[in-house]
Each structure stands twice: as structure tokens, then as C-alpha cells.
Amino acid sequence: MQFHVDSYTREYINKTKHHLYIKPAAPLKKAVAHYTITFPNYELPVSDEPTLQLIPDVSGCFVFDFARGRIKVWGPTTKVVGVANDLNTYPCRFFVEFLPGGLYQVFGKSIREMVDQEYELKNLNYNLYDLIHTQLSKITTFDELVDLMDKLLCQEIKKHPIESPILDQIEHIYSQHIIQRTSDIAHTLGKSERQLNRCFNKYIGLSVKKFSKIVTINHLIKDMNHKNLLDLTFDYSYFDQAHFNHVFKEICETTPTEYIENLSDFYNEFYKF
Structure with missing residues (x-):
């Protein structure tokens, strides 16, 4: 399964040469910072450095790997994370970038053990993973994927409010x-x-x-x-x-x-x- 960045047709926060930043639904404003689509841009060069260093952001994210049918969960990071610099060699990716406290509102469990750790969503919240995975086979655009995530995450955060x-x-x-x-x-x-x-x-x-x-x-x-x-x-x-x-x-x-x-x-x- 592959999505193309041009299948997102609505308003967005900003678009750079490799990233499209999208605002989530209003009820998610205290849990989700934005959705991100990364996409190849063959007209522009990228750094020759094979690894891209991600600055710690204390928030966490979901990473959709459409090719492998996986959804990874990164806990809040306190250390620099090195990832493959493959922006021009890999198809589109989709990220849910959380705000501090956002992961707790989705999972309802202490986030301490998730710091600087990587998980599979199906191992943390199988019901949410199954809902997303089932619907992914029925949608073809990023417009539909954003709508799906807005709907499902709005349902989840109602279950685990922070005082x-x-x-x-x-x-x-x-x-x-x-x-x-x-x-x-x-x-x-x-x-x-x-x-x-x-x-x-x-x-x-x-x-x-x-x-x-x-x-x-x-x-x-x-x-x-x-x-x-x-x-x-x-x-x-x-x-x-x-x-x-x-x-x-x-x-x-x-x-x-x-x-x-x-x-x-x-x-x-x-x-x-």
C-alpha cells in the first residue's frame, strides 16, 4: 500500500521540501501537535550523511510504515535518536506527533517506562491498532487517513484525561x-x-x-x-x-x-x- 503526498488536498500548517505538517482536529489540540507526511523530492538534494539526528522532543509519536503494515510508537525522547536519512529513497511516511501528555491520553498508563523506547502499537493498544489497520485497507488518500486518525484519537483521549x-x-x-x-x-x-x-x-x-x-x-x-x-x-x-x-x-x-x-x-x- 502506498499513499502519495498530493492525496492530501486540505489546509496545512506548512510544507517544506520533504515535510507536510497538518493540524489535527480541534478536540485534539492538547494531545496532538500535528500530523506529518514525509515524502521524496527528487528535484532537490539531501545531505550525504547516512544518518539524520533527531533532537529530543519529550513527546512521542506514531510512525506509519505502509510498506510493512506496521505502526511504531516512540515514547518521549530525552536522547538524540539516529535514523536513516532516506528521504529521497523511501515512499511517503505518516506521523502522529504528540504533545507532552498526549501518549498518556491515548494509552492511559504511566509513560515513565516508555521514555526513549520504541514499540509496536499492536502490543500497546491492540484495539486501536486493529481499528486503524482494518480501515487502511479501505482508504486511498491522506485526506481519509487524517479523518480516520482524528476520529479514533478523539475517542481515545476521552478515556484518559489528565487533571x-x-x-x-x-x-x-x-x-x-x-x-x-x-x-x-x-x-x-x-x-x-x-x-x-x-x-x-x-x-x-x-x-x-x-x-x-x-x-x-x-x-x-x-x-x-x-x-x-x-x-x-x-x-x-x-x-x-x-x-x-x-x-x-x-x-x-x-x-x-x-x-x-x-x-x-x-x-x-x-x-x-
């Missing part, structure tokens, strides 16, 4: 670019730091500190195109450039300078942040 005060704080951290203090958030919610971290580990798989640190790096990367490293150091409240370099390398496994020099070898989820 509003916690979800509000997750969203607040995700939308900010300054590392948040666990003690401040715990005080706001009337919880101990231990209770708060237990909630964050359950819903998104990470402690408050780790989550905030990775989110901040992702926001910072978006600013690299128009700010120098010294300005970024102070804009993002690092103690000094040595501290900034240390945290950046901890998350991205390379220095900021090396990252800028090798941009084509990295992929960052700009439309999640």
Missing part, C-alpha cells in the same frame, strides 16, 4: 523558554515536589527539571538562526556560556557551534515548540 491543573502546568512549561523551578510549580499546585514529580513522570515520563531543560533547548534552537550564542546564553538565563554549552551538549550530544556547522545532519520539531 487540569497538572496539564496547565505542563502546557505552561512547554510554551516558555526559561527553565522552571520545581519548587515554584509545586507551591502553585499545593503539592510537594515529590508528588509533583510523580505526576509528571506518570503523564509525560520525565521529572519537572528534566522536562523543562529539554523544552528550553528546543525553544533555544529555534532562535539560533537570528541570535548569536552569547545572546542566547543570557536570553535563556544560563549562568555563562560554559554552562550553556554544558547543558546543550548534555541534551544534543554536540556543542552549539558544532550543531550550527552541521545543521543539515539534524532534525528538530519546529512546529511542536
Whole structure:
């Protein structure tokens, strides 16, 4: 089974030379960041580097492999993930890119054990996998696939809501670019730091500190195109450039300078942040 990118005919967030980003249905706005279609573009060259480095995004995703009839599930990532750079040698792929907490709303289980892990959807939620797999044999366009995923995911997230005060704080951290203090958030919610971290580990798989640190790096990367490293150091409240370099390398496994020099070898989820 193969889908062609041109079979998606509706509005989208953005289209690049190899990616089409699509907004999910409104009820999914707190669970799904976007759908992504990747497609070959034989008129444009791609990097000669055989591996593409994915920056950690603390969210997770579904990856549809139409050729093999598989749907993979990536848990939230806290490490750089290397994937084959096959954009011009592989047919279209389809991704469901979740927001932090989105995987919990689909599976209703602690996300802690899913961090930096890869699964088959049929082993995590067979009913959902079976519904998708059965319908895939009946549809031929990405328009229909987006409608199907909107419908099925809307049904799933109703079963496993996240308590509003916690979800509000997750969203607040995700939308900010300054590392948040666990003690401040715990005080706001009337919880101990231990209770708060237990909630964050359950819903998104990470402690408050780790989550905030990775989110901040992702926001910072978006600013690299128009700010120098010294300005970024102070804009993002690092103690000094040595501290900034240390945290950046901890998350991205390379220095900021090396990252800028090798941009084509990295992929960052700009439309999640």
C-alpha cells in the first residue's frame, strides 16, 4: 500500500521540501501537535550523511510504515535518536506527533517506562491498532487517513484525561523558554515536589527539571538562526556560556557551534515548540 503526498488536498500548517505538517482536529489540540507526511523530492538534494539526528522532543509519536503494515510508537525522547536519512529513497511516511501528555491520553498508563523506547502499537493498544489497520485497507488518500486518525484519537483521549491543573502546568512549561523551578510549580499546585514529580513522570515520563531543560533547548534552537550564542546564553538565563554549552551538549550530544556547522545532519520539531 502506498499513499502519495498530493492525496492530501486540505489546509496545512506548512510544507517544506520533504515535510507536510497538518493540524489535527480541534478536540485534539492538547494531545496532538500535528500530523506529518514525509515524502521524496527528487528535484532537490539531501545531505550525504547516512544518518539524520533527531533532537529530543519529550513527546512521542506514531510512525506509519505502509510498506510493512506496521505502526511504531516512540515514547518521549530525552536522547538524540539516529535514523536513516532516506528521504529521497523511501515512499511517503505518516506521523502522529504528540504533545507532552498526549501518549498518556491515548494509552492511559504511566509513560515513565516508555521514555526513549520504541514499540509496536499492536502490543500497546491492540484495539486501536486493529481499528486503524482494518480501515487502511479501505482508504486511498491522506485526506481519509487524517479523518480516520482524528476520529479514533478523539475517542481515545476521552478515556484518559489528565487533571487540569497538572496539564496547565505542563502546557505552561512547554510554551516558555526559561527553565522552571520545581519548587515554584509545586507551591502553585499545593503539592510537594515529590508528588509533583510523580505526576509528571506518570503523564509525560520525565521529572519537572528534566522536562523543562529539554523544552528550553528546543525553544533555544529555534532562535539560533537570528541570535548569536552569547545572546542566547543570557536570553535563556544560563549562568555563562560554559554552562550553556554544558547543558546543550548534555541534551544534543554536540556543542552549539558544532550543531550550527552541521545543521543539515539534524532534525528538530519546529512546529511542536
